[in-house]
Amino acid sequence: MRTQVVIIGAGPAGLLLGHLLHRAGIEAVILEQRGPDYVLGRVRAGVLEAGTRDLLNKIGLGTRMEVEGLVHDGVEIAFDDTRLRFDFRDLVGRAVMIYGQTEVTRDLMDARAGFGGRTIYDADSVTPHDFDGPKPYVTYHQNGITHHLDCDFIAGCDGYHGPSRQAVPAASISSFERTYPFGWLGVLVEKPPVAPELIYASHQNGFALCSMRSPTRSRYYVQCGLDEDVGAWSDERFWEELRRRIGAEAADNLQTGPSIEKSIAPLRSFVAEPLRFGRLFLAGDAAHIVPPTGAKGLNLAVSDVSILAAGLTEFYADHSAAGIDHYSAHALRRIWQAERFSWWMTTMLHRFPDMSTFERRLQRAEFDLLRDSRPAAQAMAAVYTG
Ligand code: RFL
Ligand code: PHB
Secondary structure (H helix, E strand, O other), rough: OOOEEEEEEOOHHHHHHHHHHHOOOOOEEEOOOOOOHHHHHHOOOOEEEEHHHHHHHHOOOOOOHHHHHHEEOEEEEEEEEEEEEEEEEEEEEOEEEEEOHHHHHHHHHHHHHHOOOOOOOOOOOEEOOOOOOOOOOEEEEEEEEEEEOOOEEEEEOOOOOOOHHHHHOOHHHHEEEEHHHHEEEEEEEEEOOOOOOOOOEEEEEEEEEEEEEEEEEEEEEEEEEOOOOOHHHOOHHHHHHHEEEEEHHHHHHOOOOOOOEEEEEEEEEEEEEOOOEOOOOOOOHOOEOOHHHOHHHHHHHHHHHHHHHHHHHHHHHOOOHHHHHHHHHHHHHHHHHHHHHHHHHHHHHHHOOOHHHHHHHHHHEEEHHHHOOOHHHHHHHHHOOO
């Protein structure tokens, strides 16, 4: 079998790339290790930057988002007993869209089914081959049979643990990494959100975040230890800790109920360089990870594949390799900006195990700078809204 581009991974990066290529008349096959229900069952990001929203609208994928998504003109940040609202419209004239990654993925899957794009689910042992030469191919197993897929290019959109980055010889790739000594315990609950906008809270006990998926469904997080067992967190314990961290006024408005999802995610910053190895490209979480504090993970995946799709379109339409030659440098500029922002927000708002009172005062000074300096608040708002 042969196609123009093999995309490994049917997460948001892979599905969106498939969509953008289809619009440019380029054929792609997506190979996914899991089934569609598993992919849709993962509760992840919730905030779309203005640019992500614009792109989804531009390519005809925004209909449901514009009806069901929630436009947020601001965000709140609380530090101990002080709670501030940052008005994005006033600061930078933009807003964000609250629309879950699950919904974006569902819209992309529906659109792909609509144009008859091929996605091969439950593909085992997916392996990219010969991408350093002119004839790359990908092999995979399904139902005991080994399949061989010839192509012009391979796009590794297979997340942090996928095979694409691992196929690159160690001498050709550099990685930059920071792991944080904590994780986020997340809970999804069928109750209205505590406040109309998100609240990021820094408390002596640790960080907390109040987010949402809809007017009736809320998503909450508390910072927890890396080695903690999710089974040790009863719903009651979670609500008690959340109430303590978000301050008295928000705690009074919190509506609790049985959790419908509860999981712990570690926090990590990671970047691989470069993003191109001959005819193999890395995009999305396959290439970089950000801690979720800045809500950048999904948005970065979108910006990577937009740049990559433009490069591939230029290659096929104009017989020019300039776009794909420039992909790595172009995408990495934005990636490092998001890395910096996510690291900064994480550092300002979390409790670190060996933190001194000096460092807590520095965190407070960062927060006070956002309160007292309009340019500082504008810089935060500009990056947050994208
Ligand atoms: P994804 O979504 O991980 O999709 C990769 C796809 O590749 C498949 N795959 C394979 N396919 C074939 N063969 C193999 N051997 C394969 N190995 C893996 C996987 O099954 C999957 O379908 O990466 P993508 O598309 O780059 O999208 C990136 C976003 O998903 C990610 O950046 C965000 O969700 C990050 N993230 C969050 N971002 C936020 O902005 N806010 C959040 O609250 C937030 N929460 C999260 C998150 C990521 C998490 N991870 C990775 C565990 C919570 C979690 C738990
Ligand atoms: C979420 O709604 O899951 C969410 C929102 C903002 C973040 C991270 C996660 O920074």
